[in-house]
Amino acid sequence: AQSVSQHNHHVILSEAASLELGCNYSYGGTVNLFWYVQYPGQHLQLLLKYFSGDPLVKGIKGFEAEFIKSKFSFNLRKPSVQWSDTAEYFCASRSNFGNEKLTFGTGTRLTIIP
Amino acid sequence: KAGVTQTPRYLIKTRGQQVTLSCSPISGHRSVSWYQQTPGQGLQFLFEYFSETQRNKGNFPGRFSGRQFSNSRSEMNVSTLELGDSALYLCASSLAGRSNQPQHFGDGTRLSIL
Numbered sequence: 433a434q435s436v437s438q439h440n441h442h443v444i445l446s447e448a449a450s451l452e453l454g455c456n457y458s459y460g461g462t463v464n465l466f467w468y469v470q471y472p473g474q475h476l477q478l479l480l481k482y483f484s485g486d487p488l489v490k491g492i493k494g495f496e497a498e499f500i501k502s503k504f505s506f507n508l509r510k511p512s513v514q515w516s517d518t519a520e521y522f523c524a525s526r527s528n529f530g531n532e533k534l535t536f537g538t539g540t541r542l543t544i545i546p
Numbered sequence: 547k548a549g550v551t552q553t554p555r556y557l558i559k560t561r562g563q564q565v566t567l568s569c570s571p572i573s574g575h576r577s578v579s580w581y582q583q584t585p586g587q588g589l590q591f592l593f594e595y596f597s598e599t600q601r602n603k604g605n606f607p608g609r610f611s612g613r614q615f616s617n618s619r620s621e622m623n624v625s626t627l628e629l630g631d632s633a634l635y636l637c638a639s640s641l642a643g644r645s646n647q648p649q650h651f652g653d654g655t656r657l658s659i660l
Contacts, residue, residue, distance in 0.1 A: 464646045466648060475549075475550075475651045475654065476651040481648055522588070522589065526645045526646075527645065528645050528646070532602075533579075534579065534591065534649060535591070536588055536589040538588035
């Protein structure tokens with residue numbers, strides 16, 4: 433079974449700091465990777481996704497993520513965070529094989545201090 | 547276009563009762579997935595439906611069941627409710643449920659068991 437690990441449970445940063453949230457997935461085959469964000473009181477929204485091609489993918493609101501196959505990682509980055517980035521961030525993976533489900537990590541709560 | 551709509555938004559039940567939650571996917575989306583979200587466990591996959599057929603099932607007891615109608619709307623039923631069933635239940639839809647298609651989430655139904 434697939435699994436996704438997000439080792440940072442709660443990250444606190446000041447505005448303008450750089451952000452990197454870790455994500456590791458377990459599936460060794462072809463995999464599709466996603467980052468979702470859940471702002472307070474809102475539904476989960478897709479930040480970005482990786483299927484194939486350029487391993488550096490850009491998403492909405494200045495976020496990007498890099499797929500490193502050799503490390504089974506898909507870390508989320510943003511060069512300069514804003515207070516409005518305060519939210520919970522979920523990494524998810526889904527293999528291309530069969531009808532595998534979308535598997536989520538446990539999430540990282542990000543708090544930005546103004 | 548309208549997003550994923552879940553009803554009701556909030557529900558309070560007592561142990562032993564049963565509950566039915568409803569999900570209307572984005573127009574044109576034929577795949578619907580259900581998740582249970584709790585602070586300790588994150589997002590746990592319940593099941594996925596495509597064209598009225600259950601395509602995938604998570605590791606939940608048989609008290610949790612679902613179905614999908616010909617118009618792609620889906621319902622989830624939980625019987626003999628337990629205190630541990632208190633959670634946010636999320637519905638997500640995608641075009642055809644392919645592994646590289648992102649899922650679009652509703653606001654969820656918050657179920658509280660007394």
